[in-house]
Amino acid sequence: MSHDGIRITRKEDESEEARPLPRISITPEKVRVLLTEGKGMEIDWVDGHRSAWSFAWLRDACPCATCVEERKQDGRKSGQPKAKPAAVLPMYTPPAKPASAHAVGRYAIQFNWQDGHSGGIYSWEYLRRSCQCPECTFDDEAPTGAPN
Ligand SMILES: [Zn+2]
Ligand SMILES: [Zn+2]
Numbered sequence: 073m074s075h076d077g078i079r080i081t082r083k084e085d086e087s088e089e090a091r092p093l094p095r096i097s098i099t100p101e102k103v104r105v106l107l108t109e110g111k112g113m114e115i116d117w118v119d120g121h122r123s124a125w126s127f128a129w130l131r132d133a134c135p136c137a138t139c140v141e142e143r144k145q146d147g148r149k150s151g152q153p154k155a156k157p158a159a160v161l162p163m164y165t166p167p168a169k170p171a172s173a174h175a176v177g178r179y180a181i182q183f184n185w186q187d188g189h190s191g192g193i194y195s196w197e198y199l200r201r202s203c204q205c206p207e208c209t210f211d212d213e214a215p216t217g218a219p220n
Contacts, residue, residue, distance in 0.1 A: 131168030136191035
């Protein structure tokens with residue numbers, strides 16, 4: 073009588089396959105900061121997706137501790153502008169624009185805003201999660217800040 077009838081084989085890479093792959097890339101292929109045009113920033117991601125943000129949106133989405141705290145107190149989402157007081161004389165406020173922008177290591181970008189603010193470090197991950205395209209914002213009620 074033979075005992076070699078039962079054999080259990082195991083797929084070696086089964087656990088590897090079960091691990092969920094990240095669905096989106098947070099590595100930019102190309103970053104364009106449209107400083108001269110004053111429009112905003114565009115990023116082409118390595119997965120082929122393209123994101124765009126206006127400077128106004130980026131300024132109101134500043135990820136520094138002060139701005140995050142301020143938005144939390146106002147109940148504003150990232151990129152949502154401050155409520156303007158209704159009864160005062162309309163005053164022209166120029167749209168936010170950075171004087172310069174530079175890369176922070178390999179993971180983020182920093183803007184030196186013309187209003188003197190520069191504390192926010194915009195990581196690629198934060199930006200990708202804040203993509204303003206219809207595909208990424210379909211379930212988000214935040215106002216779109218993408219340049220047209
Ligand atoms: Zn800030
Ligand atoms: Zn998107």
